Amino acid sequence: xxLRHTTSNVKERKALxxxxxxxxxxxxxxxxxxxxxxxxxxxxxxxxCCSYHRSALTRHYKEPVMAATSSFTEGSSVFGxxxxxxxxxxxxxxxxxxxxxxxxxxxxxxxxxDDLGQxxxxxxxxxxxxxxxxxxxxxxxxYVGSHVTGYANMLEAFVKYFAYNTEEKxxxxxxxxxxxxxxxxxxxxxxxxxxxxxxxxxxxxxxxxDTPMTGEYKMYPKGGTTVEEIASMGNSMKTVAMxxxxxxxxxxxxxxxxxVPFSLTEVPIGLKATDRFIQELSLAGKxxxxxxxxxxxxxxxxxITDMHQYLYGKRxxxxxxxxxxxxxxxxxxDLDMKPVYIVSGTPGKVFDKRMASILSEKVPExxxxxxxxxxxxxxxxxxxEEPVDLLIGNTYGKYISRxxxxxxxxxxxxxxxxxxxxxxxTVGYQGAIRILEKMLGVIMDQQDATAPEESFELVM
Numbered sequence: 282x283x284l285r286h287t288t289s290n291v292k293e294r295k296a297l298x299x300x301x302x303x304x305x306x307x308x309x310x311x312x313x314x315x316x317x318x319x320x321x322x323x324x325x326x327x328x329x330c331c332s333y334h335r336s337a338l339t340r341h342y343k344e345p346v347m348a349a350t351s352s353f354t355e356g357s358s359v360f361g362x363x364x365x366x367x368x369x370x371x372x373x374x375x376x377x378x379x380x381x382x383x384x385x386x387x388x389x390x391x392x393x394x395d396d397l398g399q400x401x402x403x404x405x406x407x408x409x410x411x412x413x414x415x416x417x418x419x420x421x422x423x424y425v426g427s428h429v430t431g432y433a434n435m436l437e438a439f440v441k442y443f444a445y446n447t448e449e450k451x452x453x454x455x456x457x458x459x460x461x462x463x464x465x466x467x468x469x470x471x472x473x474x475x476x477x478x479x480x481x482x483x484x485x486x487x488x489x490x491d492t493p494m495t496g497e498y499k500m501y502p503k504g505g506t507t508v509e510e511i512a513s514m515g516n517s518m519k520t521v522a523m524x525x526x527x528x529x530x531x532x533x534x535x536x537x538x539x540x541v542p543f544s545l546t547e548v549p550i551g552l553k554a555t556d557r558f559i560q561e562l563s564l565a566g567k568x569x570x571x572x573x574x575x576x577x578x579x580x581x582x583x584x585i586t587d588m589h590q591y592l593y594g595k596r597x598x599x600x601x602x603x604x605x606x607x608x609x610x611x612x613x614x615d616l617d618m619k620p621v622y623i624v625s626g627t628p629g630k631v632f633d634k635r636m637a638s639i640l641s642e643k644v645p646e647x648x649x650x651x652x653x654x655x656x657x658x659x660x661x662x663x664x665x666e667e668p669v670d671l672l673i674g675n676t677y678g679k680y681i682s683r684x685x686x687x688x689x690x691x692x693x694x695x696x697x698x699x700x701x702x703x704x705x706x707t708v709g710y711q712g713a714i715r716i717l718e719k720m721l722g723v724i725m726d727q728q729d730a731t732a733p734e735e736s737f738e739l740v741m
Contacts, residue, residue, distance in 0.1 A: 285684050287658065289665035299658035300677065302600045303626030304695070305423035306431030308334045309460065310385035311348055313435035314417075316466075316484020318505030319380030321373060322348040325366055325397065326387030327358075341695040342463075342490040342703050347500055349373050349382070353389055362390055363400050370401075370416060371409045379501065380508060384418040385435060391422035415508070417442045427627040428694065429526045429602050432460050436484065436531040443508060444515040446539035453517040454565045455541065456482045457531050459524025459548050459604040460694065461708060463491040463504075468706035469549075472559070475573055478566035481510045481517065483531075491703045515539035519565040523548045523558065524604035525631050548604050549708045551612025551716070552581060558709075577710040584717055585616060591724055591741075598622040599673040600660055601693035603632050603651060609673070609692075611639050612713065618671075619644050622663045628652035657681070671724060688723035692716070 307324055311334050314322040324331035331350035338346040351357070351365040366384070373382055384397055397418035404410055419438040421431040436457065456469060467487040473480040488504025514520070514535060520543035522532035532543035544565065549558035556578075563570050585592075597613055597620045599606060606625055613620045621644060623636065632651040640647040648663055661681050664672075668685065672678050675693040682689035696702050706712040725741055732738070 287661045287665060289662055291659065291662045291666070294654045298626075298654055298656050301626045301656050302624050302660070302674075302677075303427035303429075303602075304337060305334075305388075305428060306421035306426055306434070307385050307387055307423060308337050309428035309430065309432030310383070310419055310421045310435040311335070311346070311431075312338060312428075312460065312486070313432045313439075313484050314381075314383035314385075315346065315489055316486040316505055317381060317383070317439060317511070318503075318507045319501045320383050320505065321377060321379035321381070321501075323369065323373070323382050323384045324348060324350045324387060325362060325384055325395065326351060326389045327353040330387045330389070337695055338490075340697045343700060344490050344492065344703075346490075349377075351390070358389060358393065361393055362395050363403070366395075366397075366400050367404055367407070367409060370404045374409070374411055374414055377500065379414075381415045381417060383435060383438075384416060385421040385431065386419070387421070388423040391420065391424075415442065427602075429460055429604065429627045433527050433530050436528065437534050439483065439511055440514065440531045440534050441538065443511040444535055444539055445512060446515040446541075449516055450518060451479075451513060451516045453479045453481060453513065454562065455514045455517045455520035455535065455543075456480050457520060457522040457528040457535075457543075458482060458484065459527025460602060461523075461548060461605075462706065463487040463489065463703050464706040465708040465712065468709050468712060472574070472709055473562065475571055476559075476562060476566060476568055477571075478562060478568060481514050482506060483511060483514065515541060517541055518567075519543065521546060521558070521561050521565055526602070526604050526627060526629055528604075547608045549712075550605060550608040551713050552578075552585075552615050552710075553611055554608035555709055555713065574710075581710045581713050581717075584714055588717065588721055589617065591721055591728075593617045594619060595670040595724065596621050596668070597671045597673060598660060598664055598669045598687075600624045600657065600678065601674050603627050603629060605693060607632070607635050607639070609716075610636065612716070614639055614643050616717075619647075621647050621667075621669060622660055623647070623649040624655040624657075624660050625651040626655055661685075671720060673720075688727045690716075690719045690723055692719075 311322040335346045401416045419434040463486040483506045485506045489502050492502045522528035522545050535541050547554045549555040595618045603625045610620045636649045672687045673690045676697040
């Protein structure tokens with residue numbers, strides 16, 4: 282049943298990927314675009330592509346995701362989609378009245394060679410873009426990279442289009458976030474607020490994909506980074522970019538275009554990564570770390586100390602996005618757990634180097650891989666070779682969890698069968714406590730379920 286025919290004998294594969302640990306670029310581009318206020322994402326390709334991108338996000342967030350499409354037909358696929366996109370831009374501004382249309386390409390439009398920049402310029406020359414409105418475009422072919430790559434490309438496109446430098450510096454810090462949840466983006470703003478640092482967070486999907494039910498539908502919710510805020514990023518003192526894969530390219534663009542220096546840190550997941558983020562924020566804002574932040578850190582350390590016996594030595598397999606996996610792996614090592622198997626479908630040379638620095642001393646037996654053929658099939662083969670005590674990843678891990686009887690913590694994208702990820706953060710010290718609570722919950726549930734009668738304890 283399910284994946285029970287997976288073999289344990291691992292063979293080198295050069296062309297075949299089975300159950301990839303990623304999804305495609307346009308999904309990430311669409312998510313990034315939703316983090317800008319008044320923006321309507323637009324998929325330049327077929328209706329089916331756009332439907333998939335929307336449904337992937339809708340199922341994860343349990344929220345309606347609005348997006349438009351160029352609706353390619355056979356004719357568009359052969360002769361190009363310029364006419365479709367020009368008509369779409371005209372229709373969208375007339376009917377749906379967004380402030381911004383964020384166009385991303387697809388496999389089909391990239392393969393036939395559509396030049397989005399040229400088409401958008403023609404739309405502007407032809408008067409199809411009203412005054413005060415904007416069309417931003419990003420190249421996001423699905424057969425290269427992953428959803429994280431698409432997210433980064435769209436983020437870079439927003440910075441390139443809107444940010445400018447007036448030579449008048451603002452006492453403000455830019456926060457460029459890798460792919461995290463709306464709850465995480467809200468937590469990042471809360472932490473900056475506690476430190477009394479004025480920041481601009483890009484993108485910001487809080488109050489967009491976690492909106493309250495009011496009985497009134499709004500196509501463009503109140504959340505999202507505004508055009509004015511993005512423009513002001515060019516005059517900020519510094520940029521703190523969170524994530525090599527998701528945020529670095531936008532930080533480089535902002536530096537090259539507007540001469541705003543940046544520091545690159547990891548997404549603040551766990552103890553050490555959050556320490557580094559807080560330090561960078563303190564340096565960028567030229568402000569000391571407040572006691573309330575130190576107290577939050579202390580509570581996290583207290584939980585780690587109290588529950589260490591249940592975590593020590595536990596073997597863990599994890600999969601997902603590299604910007605998440607790297608700090609999460611470091612956190613597991615800090616807990617004296619053993620992250621032995623790690624895979625990510627997103628390519629990038631930094632992955633191996635960073636994993637080696639984290640694991641080589643404390644978990645020398647660890648196996649890790651990213652990019653092509655770093656898939657769920659390989660993960661399952663490793664687990665069949667030697668089992669683990671805990672599995673961490675998106676919903677697609679439930680098949681391995683069920684077949685192998687492994688406690689499973691859902692984390693990453695997409696999560697299709699549970700809720701909470703868009704409401705409870707996993708970044709910062711508070712988020713680290715939530716990760717601990719989720720891991721301890723499934724580990725201790727397993728202990729309760731399998732304990733012999735004489736070892737079944739009320740107090741643990």
